[in-house]
Amino acid sequence: MVDIDRSVKTYYDDKQLSEQQLQHLLALQGNEENPVNDHSADDPYRPGSLGLRFAMTFAAGLVLVVAVFLSGNWAAPDIADRVAQEVAMNHNKALRVEYQTDSYQVLSREMDKLDFDLLAPRLMVEKNFTLLGARYCSIQGQLAAQLKLADSSGRVYTLYQTRLNDAFKEIKSDFLQWDQVSIRLWGEQDILYGLAVAE
Amino acid sequence: MSQSPVPASLRDLLNQGYRYALSLCHDSSLADDLLQEGWLALLQANGPKDKAYLFRAIRTRYLNRIKREQLVVMVPLDANDIDEMSAQSDEWSTLADFEELEVALEQLRPVEREALFLHAAEGYTAQEIGQYTGQPRGTVLSLVQRARHKLKSWIKQQREVKHG
Numbered sequence: 001m002v003d004i005d006r007s008v009k010t011y012y013d014d015k016q017l018s019e020q021q022l023q024h025l026l027a028l029q030g031n032e033e034n035p036v037n038d039h040s041a042d043d044p045y046r047p048g049s050l051g052l053r054f055a056m057t058f059a060a061g062l063v064l065v066v067a068v069f070l071s072g073n074w075a076a077p078d079i080a081d082r083v084a085q086e087v088a089m090n091h092n093k094a095l096r097v098e099y100q101t102d103s104y105q106v107l108s109r110e111m112d113k114l115d116f117d118l119l120a121p122r123l124m125v126e127k128n129f130t131l132l133g134a135r136y137c138s139i140q141g142q143l144a145a146q147l148k149l150a151d152s153s154g155r156v157y158t159l160y161q162t163r164l165n166d167a168f169k170e171i172k173s174d175f176l177q178w179d180q181v182s183i184r185l186w187g188e189q190d191i192l193y194g195l196a197v198a199e
Numbered sequence: 200m201s202q203s204p205v206p207a208s209l210r211d212l213l214n215q216g217y218r219y220a221l222s223l224c225h226d227s228s229l230a231d232d233l234l235q236e237g238w239l240a241l242l243q244a245n246g247p248k249d250k251a252y253l254f255r256a257i258r259t260r261y262l263n264r265i266k267r268e269q270l271v272v273m274v275p276l277d278a279n280d281i282d283e284m285s286a287q288s289d290e291w292s293t294l295a296d297f298e299e300l301e302v303a304l305e306q307l308r309p310v311e312r313e314a315l316f317l318h319a320a321e322g323y324t325a326q327e328i329g330q331y332t333g334q335p336r337g338t339v340l341s342l343v344q345r346a347r348h349k350l351k352s353w354i355k356q357q358r359e360v361k362h363g
Contacts, residue, residue, distance in 0.1 A: 004319075010297075015221055022210060
């Protein structure tokens with residue numbers, strides 16, 4: 001291996017996710033234990049094997065039947081839960097803003113990859129929130145904006161805006177909680193809004 | 200929320216995904232987003248939790264984010280000019296330090312950084328990188344060579360400026 005390659009390898013090997021980032025990504029898996037494929041062992045209960053899958057499917061099915069029996073409801077997360085989970089994770093990352101401004105007009109001009117104009121929703125105007133800046137992010141794989149705002153007491157919120165697609169239109173205005181973050185989701189005109197603040 | 204231990208294999212996979220995303224965009228925040236999106240897509244598709252699948256998911260999301268034309272396909276060097284990547288003569292005798300590389304890598308185009316990362320850090324051959332990225336082997340060789348040359352030239356230039 002040539003020296004510059006070794007330097008490049010050392011440089012990238014040094015890059016690691018923080019424990020917090022790892023935990024966020026792990027949380028996306030929910031409670032399911034689903035280890036990485038290693039394609040090596042012949043153990044019938046090795047990760048990804050038919051035997052293990054059968055056992056896990058059977059166990060999961062049993063749990064589901066009991067859960068449905070007890071609650072009378074299906075427990076699968078709906079789109080609002082998935083969005084709230086993602087909003088909470090983005091909020092907890094506390095990433096720096098890419099565009100620092102207190103003007104929605106400036107943001108709309110700068111963040112030209114968005115196919116909609118960034119606006120202050122009614123709620124933000126009424127409560128007199130101050131815009132601090134914004135960055136790109138994504139919600140369920142769709143390009144979105146994460147705006148950072150502060151209320152009159154200086155408490156920091158993140159506001160998410162993305163185009164209302166067919167899936168998002170199913171979301172009813174709601175207050176949700178995830179990972180110690182309070183989230184409010186609502187639609188206004190053609191935009192889905194999500195407001196997040198630490199509990 | 201109480202923290203649960205992350206299995207070593209999963210930790211390795213996610214860190215590999217993060218490094219790969221970083222090789223594409225050279226921005227830690229964006230790499231974090233790309234990894235999250237790719238990981239989410241993998242989970243939702245119930246795809247295999249392996250490196251090839253995760254890398255592909257990250258790459259797709261990166262390409263969706265940037266304008267396609269930014270990833271200009273390189274004209275391959277003449278095949279006679281290049282043997283194997285590992286057999287290249289190398290006049291570079293000093294390892295670059297972390298800070299030098301941090302800035303120098305920024306000078307590369309995403310396709311060059313990606314090819315160099317996959318070869319130097321992940322150990323893939325030009326053939327494998329070509330299959331994965333959909334480029335001819337010669338193009339990959341060209342990208343790796345140009346990336347090395349750019350890094351060396353840039354670092355050499357910076358050192359000359361620094362030391363007069």
